[in-house]
Amino acid sequence: MDVKSSQVTGNAALHYAAWQLSRKGWNVMLTSRNAKGSDLFCSNDAETIVFGVQSKGLSKRAPVGLGTNLINLRSDWWIITIHAKTDAPVCFIMKREEVKDLCYHSDPTKSRDGTASIWLQPGAYDRPDFREAWHRFETLT
DSSP states (O other): OOHHHHHHHHHHHHHHHHHHHHHTTOEEEEOOTTSSSOSEEEEOTTSSOEEEEEEEEOSSSOOEEEESOGGGOOOSEEEEEESTTSSSOEEEEEEHHHHHHHOEEOOGGGSSSSOOOEEEOHHHHOSTTTBTOGGGGGGGO
């Protein structure tokens, strides 16, 4: 996949997640796209509840790369959007701890540089309790 195509997919997912969160009553601010950490910051009107969201956009059901160290996962919430550029995107809403608990670690001895890669397999995020689970944000208010 070329870079431009993956950027457009990521942007589509990001804006779709922001739209959905806004519809649910959250004030949503997009961060700088190349910054480390959250892609979105959300707050209630009183700004007494504030949380970060990591958005991952995919063109199809596929693994989600998480880097090489779970310490770098900073966002409170993760929204994984598949079919991001279609008329029917599907989102999976996960807490950071769920992402950490369900991720897969490769064997570092089998990599060229001796580091482990970490990712979420589709079966880890594509579950009924995460699928279109926008209601999970209601419990924050």
